[in-house]
Structures are given as C-alpha cells and as structure tokens.
Amino acid sequence: MAIGRGGATTAVLAALLLAACGREARDIGPSLGETPPRGGSDPRIPYYQDNVYQVAQGGRYFGWYGCVACHVEGAVGVRDLGDGRWQHGGGFDQVYAAIARRHGALNYAARIPAEPLWQLTAYVRDLPQHTPEKRRRLAIDQVGEPHGRSWSGPVR
Amino acid sequence: MIPDLDRRDRLSLTWRDPPGWWGFLTTVDHKRIAARYIVTALLLLFLAGLLALDMRWQLSWAENDRMGPQLYNESFSLHGSTMLFLVSVPAMEAMALWLVPLMLGQRNMAFPRLGAFSYWLYLGGVLTLWVAHALDVTPDLGWFEYPPLSGPNYAPGHRADIWAQMITFTEVAALCASVNVAATILKMRPPGMTLARMPVFLWAMLVASLMTILSMPAIMLVTSMLIADRLVSTHFFAPAANGDVLLFQHLFWFFGHPEVYIIFIPATGFVSSIVETFARRRLFGHHVLVLAILAIGCLAFGLWVHHMFAVGLPRLGNDFYTAASMAIAVPAGLQIFCWIATMATGRTWLATPMLWVLGFVATFVLGGLSGVMTASAALDLQLTDSYFVVAHFHYVLVGGAMFPLFGAFCYWYPKATGRMMSERWGRVAFALIVGGFNLGFAPMHLLGLMGMPRRVYTYPAGMGWEGLNQIATLGSAIAVAGGLVFVANALLSYWRGAPAGADPWGASTLEWAGESPSPPWNLAYTPVVDSLTPLWDSPVLRVMDGVAIERREVIVTSVVDAAPLYRQKSAAPSIWPVVAALAVTAMFLGSIFTPWAIAAGALPIAAALTGWFWPQRGRATTGPLRVRS
Ligand code: HEM
Ligand SMILES: [Cu+2]
Numbered sequence: 001m002a003i004g005r006g007g008a009t010t011a012v013l014a015a016l017l018l019a020a021c022g023r024e025a026r027d028i029g030p031s032l033g034e035t036p037p038r039g040g041s042d043p044r045i046p047y048y049q050d051n052v053y054q055v056a057q058g059g060r061y062f063g064w065y066g067c068v069a070c071h072v073e074g075a076v077g078v079r080d081l082g083d084g085r086w087q088h089g090g091g092f093d094q095v096y097a098a099i100a101r102r103h104g105a106l107n108y109a110a111r112i113p114a115e116p117l118w119q120l121t122a123y124v125r126d127l128p129q130h131t132p133e134k135r136r137r138l139a140i141d142q143v144g145e146p147h148g149r150s151w152s153g154p155v156r
Numbered sequence: 157m158i159p160d161l162d163r164r165d166r167l168s169l170t171w172r173d174p175p176g177w178w179g180f181l182t183t184v185d186h187k188r189i190a191a192r193y194i195v196t197a198l199l200l201l202f203l204a205g206l207l208a209l210d211m212r213w214q215l216s217w218a219e220n221d222r223m224g225p226q227l228y229n230e231s232f233s234l235h236g237s238t239m240l241f242l243v244s245v246p247a248m249e250a251m252a253l254w255l256v257p258l259m260l261g262q263r264n265m266a267f268p269r270l271g272a273f274s275y276w277l278y279l280g281g282v283l284t285l286w287v288a289h290a291l292d293v294t295p296d297l298g299w300f301e302y303p304p305l306s307g308p309n310y311a312p313g314h315r316a317d318i319w320a321q322m323i324t325f326t327e328v329a330a331l332c333a334s335v336n337v338a339a340t341i342l343k344m345r346p347p348g349m350t351l352a353r354m355p356v357f358l359w360a361m362l363v364a365s366l367m368t369i370l371s372m373p374a375i376m377l378v379t380s381m382l383i384a385d386r387l388v389s390t391h392f393f394a395p396a397a398n399g400d401v402l403l404f405q406h407l408f409w410f411f412g413h414p415e416v417y418i419i420f421i422p423a424t425g426f427v428s429s430i431v432e433t434f435a436r437r438r439l440f441g442h443h444v445l446v447l448a449i450l451a452i453g454c455l456a457f458g459l460w461v462h463h464m465f466a467v468g469l470p471r472l473g474n475d476f477y478t479a480a481s482m483a484i485a486v487p488a489g490l491q492i493f494c495w496i497a498t499m500a501t502g503r504t505w506l507a508t509p510m511l512w513v514l515g516f517v518a519t520f521v522l523g524g525l526s527g528v529m530t531a532s533a534a535l536d537l538q539l540t541d542s543y544f545v546v547a548h549f550h551y552v553l554v555g556g557a558m559f560p561l562f563g564a565f566c567y568w569y570p571k572a573t574g575r576m577m578s579e580r581w582g583r584v585a586f587a588l589i590v591g592g593f594n595l596g597f598a599p600m601h602l603l604g605l606m607g608m609p610r611r612v613y614t615y616p617a618g619m620g621w622e623g624l625n626q627i628a629t630l631g632s633a634i635a636v637a638g639g640l641v642f643v644a645n646a647l648l649s650y651w652r653g654a655p656a657g658a659d660p661w662g663a664s665t666l667e668w669a670g671e672s673p674s675p676p677w678n679l680a681y682t683p684v685v686d687s688l689t690p691l692w693d694s695p696v697l698r699v700m701d702g703v704a705i706e707r708r709e710v711i712v713t714s715v716v717d718a719a720p721l722y723r724q725k726s727a728a729p730s731i732w733p734v735v736a737a738l739a740v741t742a743m744f745l746g747s748i749f750t751p752w753a754i755a756a757g758a759l760p761i762a763a764a765l766t767g768w769f770w771p772q773r774g775r776a777t778t779g780p781l782r783v784r785s
Pocket of ligand 2: 412413416459460462463
C-alpha cells in the first residue's frame with residue numbers, strides 16, 4: 001500500500017517533470033530549424049510547437065513581417081487563422097508550406113529565414129487556443145516593435 | 157525565583173504539544189516555529205550560496221561557455237530572489253518570533269496560531285520557487301522583474317508568475333509575523349517594562365514590524381497587478397493602452413527600499429544586545445540608538461527613487477532623493493558611534509559573537525560608503541547596473557545583515573540548545589567568512605569602475621577583467637568554506653558542546669533568566685522589571701504570580717507604562733493553521749493558471765478560517781459550541 005502510493009506519487013511527479021521540461025525552455029543558440037519540416041512527423045516539430053518561448057517569438061514575427069495586415073482580428077474565411085479550420089491542412093508541414101508558398105508575390109519562402117518560419121508556424125497553429133483579449137493584449141505590448149508597413153514609431 | 161517541581165510539572169502539562177507528527181503539525185510554540193523558520197532559511201542560504209559559487213566559477217574566465225546566458229539569468233534570479241525574500245527577511249522574523257516572548261518573560265506570542273500559519277505559508281513560498289526550479293520553470297528576469305519584460309508578451313510561460321506568486325506567499329507570511337510581533341511587543345510587556353525601559357532589540361523588532369506592515373502591501377499590490385496583466389489581460393503596465401511601466405518600479409521600490417532596512421534594523425537589534433553583553437556595560441546612548449532606529453524607519457520610506465535614477469525622472473526629483481538618501485547616513489552613523497563608544501568604554505571581551513560585531517562594523521561601514529556614492533544621482537548614472545552595485549549591495553546585505561545574524565546565532569545558540577558552540581571553530585569560521593568575503597567582494601568595486609556590467613554571463617577576453625574576477629571567485633569560495641565550518645560547528649556542538657547553564661555570557665535581558673533550552677512555558681513566573689538591564693541591576697529577579705498555570709494564559713499590559721491590564725487566554729495547538737495555509741497555497745498556485753481559482757479557492761479558505769475561529773461558549777460542555785481547549 002505504502003509502496004503503491006509512493007509509486008503513484010513518483011509517477012505523477014515524473015509526468016509533471018516531462019510535461020514541464022521543454023515547454024518553458026528558452027534556448028538561445030544554434031537552431032534546429034534550418035531547413036523546412038520533412039513531413040508532419042518531423043522530430044523537430046515538438047521543439048517548436050510545444051515551447052512557449054518559440055511560440056511567443058512567432059507572435060512577434062507575425063507583427064514584424066506584416067501578417068496582421070491581412071490576418072487581422074475579425075478577418076473572415078481563409079484569412080481567419082484563429083478559427084481552427086485549415087484550408088490547406090492543419091499539419092505542421094502543411095501550415096508551414098501555406099505560409100511559405102501560398103502568398104504569391106510576397107514569397108515568404110525567400111523572404112523569411114527558416115527559423116522564423118518555424119516559429120511563425122508554431123504560433124499560427126497555437127492561435128486557436130488564444131482568446132481575442134489575449135491577442136489584443138499582446139499586440140498592445142508590441143506597438144513599439146517594427147510592425148510591417150503600419151509601424152508608427154516607438155512608444156512615447 | 158526557582159519554581160518548585162510541582163509547578164514545573166503542571167506548567168509542562170498545560171503547555172506541552174501532542175506527541176509525534178500530530179504535535180509537529182499542530183504546535184503553536186513560538187520557539188519550535190521559529191526554529192523551523194531558521195533551519196529552512198539557513199538551508200536556502202546554503203543552496204543559494206552554492207548557486208552563487210557556480211556563477212562566480214562561470215565568471216572566472218573570459219568567454220567561458222560552461223553556462224549559457226539563459227542559465228546564468230536563471231541563476232542570479234533564483235539566487236537574488238531566494239536571498240532576499242526567502243532568507244534575509246524570514247530569518248529576521250524568525251529571530252523575533254523566537255526571542256520576543258523570551259525577552260518579555262511571556263509564555264507565547266500574542267497570536268500563537270498566526271505564527272504557525274505564517275511559517276506554513278512561508279514554506280509554501282519556498283516550495284513554489286524551488287519545486288518550480290526543479291521542474292525547470294525558474295524565474296529568469298532578476299530579483300525585480302520589470303514589465304514590459306515580465307509582461308505577457310515578453311515573458312511567456314509561467315516563470316514570471318512563479319516569481320510573483322512566491323512573493324505573494326512570503327509577503328502574506330511576513331505580514332502575519334509582523335502583526336504578531338508588533339502586538340506582542342506593544343501589549344505584552346512584563347509589568348514595569350515601560351517604553352523607556354524597553355531594550356533596543358525590542359525597539360528594532362517593533363520598528364521593523366511596523367515597516368513591514370506599511371511597505372508590504374505595495375509589493376503585494378504590484379505583483380498582483382502584474383499577474384492580472386499576464387492572466388486576464390489588464391493594462392496596468394501597458395503604455396500603449398495608457399498603462400505605466402514606471403508605476404511598477406515605483407510600487408516595487410516603495411517596498412524594496414524599506415525592505416533593506418527591514419533586514420538591517422533587526423540586525424542593529426542583534427548588535428545592540430551583543431555589544432551590551434560583551435562590553436559589560438549599558439549601551440552608550442540608549443536613547444540615541446532608539447531615536448536613530450525610529451529615524452531610519454521613517455526616512456526609509458522616502459528614498460525609493462534612488463533605485464530609479466537612470467529612468468529619466470525630473471531633475472528636481474533626483475536631487476531630492478539624492479539628499480534624502482544621504483541623510484539616512486546620519487542616524488546610521490550615530491548608531492555606529494554609540495556601539496563603538498560602548499565597546500571603547502566597557503570591559504570588552506572578544507568572544508565570537510563580539511567578533512561578528514566587529515566584522516559587521518568594518519564591512520557595513522564600507523558598504524555604507526559605497527552607498528553614499530551611488531546615492532548621488534550624477535555618479536549613479538555611471539555606476540548603475542555595473543559590478544560596483546553588486547559589490548555595494550553585498551557589502552550592506554552580507555556585512556550589515558548576515559554578519560549580525562551569524563553573531564546572533566552564536567550568541568543565542570546556548571539559550572536555544574543548552575550547549576555552547578566551540579569558540580575555536582567559531583573563530584576559524586569567522587576568519588574564513590569575513591576574510592573570504594572581503595577578498596572576494598572588494599575587487600568587484602574595481603571591476604565595476606572598469607566597466608564590467610552586472611548580470612552578464614561572460615565577457616570578451618582582453619578587457620583586463622580576468623585577474624580580479626578570479627580573486628573574487630577565490631574569496632567567495634573561501635567564504636563558502638567558512639560557512640561549512642560554521643554549520644559543522646553548530647551541528648557538532650548540538651551534541652558535544654559544553655552545557656551552557658541559564659546565562660553563560662552574564663547578559664542583562666530577561667531571555668537569560670530561565671533555563672536553557674527554554675521549556676515550552678518559558679519562565680515559571682511573570683517577571684517584574686524596574687530597569688533597562690534587569691538581570692544586572694537586581695540581585696534576584698522580582699516576579700509576580702497570578703497568571704494561571706493549569707490553562708494557557710498570558711498577561712496583557714498597557715502600551716506605554718506596561719501596567720497589568722488583564723489575563724488573556726492563549727490559543728492551544730491546532731491543526732487549522734496548516735489547513736488554512738494549504739487552502740491559501742492551493743488558491744495562490746491555482747491563480748497562476750486561471751482567474752477562477754480565486755473565486756473557487758476562496759471557499760476552502762473560508763471553511764478553514766471558520767474552523768480556526770470556531771467560537772466556544774464559556775460554560776457549555778455539550779453541543780457545537782462546547783469548550784474544547
Ligand atoms: C558567498 C556568498 C555570495 C556570493 C559568492 C554571491 C555572489 C553573487 C553573484 C555572482 C551575483 C550575480 C552578479 C551578477 O552577475 O549580476 C549575485 C547577485 C545577487 N546577490 Fe549574491 N552572493 C552571495 C551572497 C548573497 C547574500 C547573502 C545575499 C542577500 C542577503 C545576496 C543577494 C544578492 C542579490 C539581491 C543579487 C542580485 C540578483 C539580481 O541581479 O537580480 N547574495 N550574488
Ligand atoms: Cu534603496
């Protein structure tokens with residue numbers, strides 16, 4: 001009995017540990033995402049998708065590269081990225097490809113390096129879990145950052 | 157007066173704890189609670205010290221990549237937050253919890269269960285920070301986490317929440333302890349101990365408690381606002397939505413500056429007690445010392461802006477706070493002169509506690525001098541965020557608070573354990589810690605002047621910083637080794653030390669009147685005091701009777717004259733403080749993840765508090781309101 005309970009506690013702790021480690025990590029160093037994902041089960045995907053720092057970086061690039069110009073709050077149809085419906089598939093590699101290859105002349109595959117594209121993909125796929133007020137709050141903190149063409153200078 | 161055996165037995169029966177684990181969880185004995193506080197804080201001092209040594213090792217070579225920037229950020233954040241919130245402040249509160257009733261000749265604190273609750277909540281804060289660290293969710297933004305860096309956009313995840321919630325824990329715990337200490341000192345002094353006859357130690361603890369009560373709400377407010385910004389998207393610190401990031405800094409430092417005095421003022425209490433005992437004379441300038449403590453307590457609330465000189469406030473503001481910061485050197489200096497005068501005119505005896513006082517005076521004066529330098533707004537613009545500041549605050553925190561704490565530990569150790577610590581090993585530890593500390597931290601002043609910033613994980617070769625950094629690491633290692641000697645001495649003396657007797661140092665205040673270690677009921681009779689140094693002035697301590705011994709009872713006296721007013725029931729051991737602390741812990745932790753935890757968590761807390769304060773009707777023997785304890 002006592003052993004059983006100890007074992008259960010250990011298991012719970014171990015599960016917590018596994019869940020926690022990686023999620024909050026903040027690696028600043030040589031990056032994994034130097035080439036596009038190879039299929040929907042590329043082993044590098046969890047490193048980006050399950051990490052709050054990588055997702056948050058994607059959120060910042062979302063502003064920097066001017067994605068908000070079209071994918072604004074309240075956009076409809078395919079431009080609404082937060083509705084959880086994916087025109088071109090919701091797999092990591094599919095969303096990645098949609099960003100990189102489906103924007104015509106914007107040609108993000110050539111204009112955005114691979115690592116930010118990984119982060120953008122992770123962010124976009126995370127969006128359905130964000131509430132609108134959360135998205136708005138983050139945008140408010142970001143007005144001081146270079147915002148595509150609509151940037152109005154640093155906050156005073 | 158020596159109590160007869162029968163009286164002792166009856167007191168023991170009344171004041172004992174239930175045996176075993178139940179007693180461990182339910183005790184309201186201020187000495188047991190304080191001992192837990194102290195052991196926990198010392199353990200954390202050790203852990204955070206190892207962390208510091210790790211950082212020092214990292215900085216010993218240029219371009220060292222043993223630690224990355226992220227790990228270094230986590231290390232100094234954990235080190236600084238632990239040292240300030242979980243070591244220094246709680247250790248000082250613990251000394252008050254332990255000593256105040258003894259020095260007042262009382263049986264317990266004014267609110268015994270609040271003391272227990274305070275410890276359990278503090279433990280909750282300790283576990284929050286360090287279990288999170290074990291799960292790799294370590295705060296990484298320093299010991300003050302400014303927004304917008306700590307806001308929702310730049311600090312995703314829960315690292316900043318853990319930091320903010322750890323503060324909420326420790327601040328609620330500190331408030332409980334302070335209210336308790338202030339009420340005990342003001343209303344439970346023994347007959348005859350008028351305010352004018354109150355030892356400096358008690359003044360120090362009273363002022364520090366009042367300061368805690370006045371300053372802590374600011375930081376609880378500000379960390380709660382931060383959590384609200386992060387959790388429910390409020391705009392307190394979002395300038396683009398008419399919030400204000402400087403508001404955070406003002407509120408933080410409105411607490412943060414008084415905090416260093418909340419740490420330092422109790423230390424002046426320790427020093428005053430030790431100096432008086434080992435100089436074998438009454439303190440020179442007792443009134444000056446008391447007034448200086450009161451002055452520091454007031455001035456400390458008017459200085460906080462000196463932590464914000466570099467943010468670009470109006471010139472006049474900077475000038476005002478420069479002047480105010482320099483003014484506080486006056487009362488601090490007066491205190492130092494009073495202690496020196498006492499030592500110089502007494503028959504001073506250099507036992508280890510006294511050595512620590514000497515180490516304190518030398519080190520703290522150096523830290524005060526670099527403090528006056530950084531207090532000048534013009535100079536601070538150069539020095540801020542450099543290693544000079546690291547040197548300065550370690551000189552005042554370690555020299556001004558840790559050294560007196562170690563001295564106090566050696567001084568009151570015989571009272572707590574009934575054994576003497578080894579003088580020889582005490583001296584070795586003293587020499588290693590004070591020598592190592594000064595060797596290690598003095599070069600940091602130079603490093604700062606040479607331009608080395610604080611909070612960098614490494615630096616380029618060719619800056620000329622390596623040599624001094626290596627000396628700093630060497631000194632730190634020596635100091636940590638001295639700390640191990642200190643701890644080993646304390647542990648070994650617990651079993652092997654010579655028996656101490658009631659008053660091994662020939663001291664003057666009431667805590668030395670009873671046996672060592674103090675029994676759960678402290679003194680057998682209520683002492684009556686007619687001077688500042690009762691044990692020196694009356695050959696036999698005068699006492700009075702009349703407080704019950706077959707039930708838990710304490711005596712309450714008037715605030716100024718300490719005239720006996722009435723007898724008051726003192727709370728018995730109870731499980732409710734632990735239960736309430738668990739309920740509060742659940743609510744605090746839950747509110748990191750969802751705002752609903754605050755509403756849902758309030759119910760168990762209300763239930764626990766209802767149990768805690770369940771009324772009893774005086775003569776009822778049956779029914780829900782019957783008398784239980
Ligand atoms: C032997 C003992 C100690 C050593 C070797 C040590 C070393 C250090 C080091 C290397 C840093 C990081 C400096 C930087 O790169 O910015 C630091 C920061 C700090 N230390 Fe210590 N320390 C010691 C004891 C203490 C004590 C006893 C306290 C408080 C009572 C303390 C409070 C702090 C604080 C508040 C910080 C600032 C953290 C931050 O930047 O947010 N330290 N210490
Ligand atoms: Cu200050």
